[in-house]
Amino acid sequence: MAMKKKPVTGMKDILPREMEIRDYAIGLIKETYKTFGFTSVETPAVEHIENLCSNQGGENEKLIFKILKRGEKLDSAVTEVSADNLNVLTDSGLRYDLTLPLSRYYSNNANDLPSPFKALQMGPVWRADRPQRGRYRQFMQCDIDILGEQDIVAEIELILATTTLLGKLNFKNFTIRINDRRILKAMAAYSGFAEDSYDSVFITLDKMDKIGLDGVREELLGAGYPAENVEKYIELFSLISDDSTDAVAALKVISDKLGDFLGKDVSENLDTIISSVEGAKAADFRMKFDPTLVRGMSYYTGPIFEISMDEYGGSVGGGGRYDEMIGKFTGQATPAVGFSIGFERIVMLLLENGFEVPGSGEKKAYLIEKGMPSDKMQKILSMAAEERKDGKIVNLSIMKKNKKFQKEKMQQEGYTEFVEFFTDRDF
């Protein structure tokens, strides 16, 4: 078989310039989250097919890269396989997010972990999406989660840690949109929608960004929901203007209107999250209560949040509370809340903005004439070792025939100082 030079469809080779920014961002993420008491954990890239297909991820199941069974199990599977039972061929697959593996990890290792447990995970995930510009089938996720803490101090800490990090990466003037799954439900209940139609109503609501309030009204009416419910629902959203700057006031308008449909603690907690974060924030952003924020994942149970940035149309991260997922592994409910940043988008923005990695240090090149005798070579190597000890970058190369061209090329890589060593000269 002929060798293929390109990466597999939808995945990419990462060049040194991008890697430099990635490495810098990874270092800063670990350093920043560590000061908030998060500790790193890692799970295997491969997960049980049963866990991946447990439907926690909804649509994600279609996107799983499945791994073929091996040996006798594969031989036996091949004799039974048909178009209707393709899953007999597989026993595992590549993880499509870090939340499900973390829940499994916590269930498996709870006895060896503190409670609450503050976890930092960075690692690749895989989704067999249709490839498109800027979206790849392998991409890095970066999640922080607090497991075993039901108090909203968890939400507050997650939002502060994430926004502190974004500030350190020089991002400014961004917005954390916040809502609560229980507010979404209360608004639908208040408007008279039947409980089994909530998910479908929320799918329409989630399009607000694109189709506007009138669009949402049209789509709900078109789907056959009673006009009375739809109008009551739409009226709720029109109570808050889109450029409302006071998140706490906006929240109060909605919660007053919803009355007994919404538990008092839900709006109080959201109020405390918003004002605590606003009061203690260490970066340039604002909190915005946004009753149209849905977040796709069906596993969320409480507050949900998302980062919006002017420089980038969509979301560059988000998260929320998912108090019921770990219980699916252990049979025992464990409160959990997480915040994921869009690592790839953030790297792309830094790359596009010509971000300079700070403190890259001096880069020095030693050009060595070919055939350097061993004793002189030792001297050169010792000089290099001495400079490297101080963290200086010293790159040894054999001198090329076209030395001028060689130097120009190295200058493009950031080498500013050149030292030449000849076999017939002393140094």
Added chain:
Amino acid sequence: MAMKKKPVTGMKDILPREMEIRDYAIGLIKETYKTFGFTSVETPAVEHIENLCSNQGGENEKLIFKILKRGEKLDSAVTEVSADNLNVLTDSGLRYDLTLPLSRYYSNNANDLPSPFKALQMGPVWRADRPQRGRYRQFMQCDIDILGEQDIVAEIELILATTTLLGKLNFKNFTIRINDRRILKAMAAYSGFAEDSYDSVFITLDKMDKIGLDGVREELLGAGYPAENVEKYIELFSLISDDSTDAVAALKVISDKLGDFLGKDVSENLDTIISSVEGAKAADFRMKFDPTLVRGMSYYTGPIFEISMDEYGGSVGGGGRYDEMIGKFTGQATPAVGFSIGFERIVMLLLENGFEVPGSGEKKAYLIEKGMPSDKMQKILSMAAEERKDGKIVNLSIMKKNKKFQKEKMQQEGYTEFVEFFTDRDF
């Protein structure tokens, strides 16, 4: 389907204590190799099945985790599959090393890369080995490679970079065994073995560690090789005592004996590598010429090397020159040499030796009474932000009923200072 709590067979969840050491080692590796002019690159975890099965990796092919085709391609494959053509089900697989993907990467991106190109790769690889103690089916590899440099300055730099790193990780008194594929061949030729039997002879030679010189003799005779050849071969190895401390002298004994069977430049180059490294080394180790060193991979073409450590029976890393692999992608020969450290073994040794990550910093816990009003909460958060700015770890938790137990637990995690905040007290 029921959810599974354990990781998939042969893979592992990594707990915080180990992750702390891994993160530290990764940071040190990047920092150290950077000073030698290496730059990070990354390739996808998934590779074309054609590349993985190109037989460069020999035995590795059986160990590939293969990925199922998707959609219509899978439907169609299922109608054709039988025990004899299982590969119709797959189009890709998980990489089993970092060398083959790097060769593909270089072929694909050579125009955007400097020449020579010094690459650092760290990332997981997967092998469906029989699980055994301390060996996992997913493990981290850490490779440095120099592509496009035919001079032995490449070998010297790789060995110095690797040993400098090991020194920084506090490893002492280890040995770099070195040999050359061409010496292996010359020794077989000198002894009169037929060229097509070399690989099989080397497989036996590779067992020297375990079965000794007599064992190698017995096995070669048992395999039916002429006694005359076997005795001539064995005599060569007996010329060097196992505790020979002078690598250059040992090399001279063998190369003098081999005469014209060995190119003069081969032994001269090896001599220069050994004496240059010995002369400039920045860590406590020794170079040892070892004519029994084989290294499994058939792709090596020149010098080969391996790290032996007293604390650990086997090899903790190795590498060599593979000048012919990149040509399989490009049709144009490109010199290449690489050195891989056994990251997992090194982490295991550090863990077992109770390695303390330096400069972990002060760890402080804020214990907050439940129901803290928003304005007081803001004050607490601002205090924490101030301390975190200086890199201090501050962990906010809600005070538990059994506060004594809570503190004891946190002390086990390394928290040394506790600050308590009550709703009804000023602070």
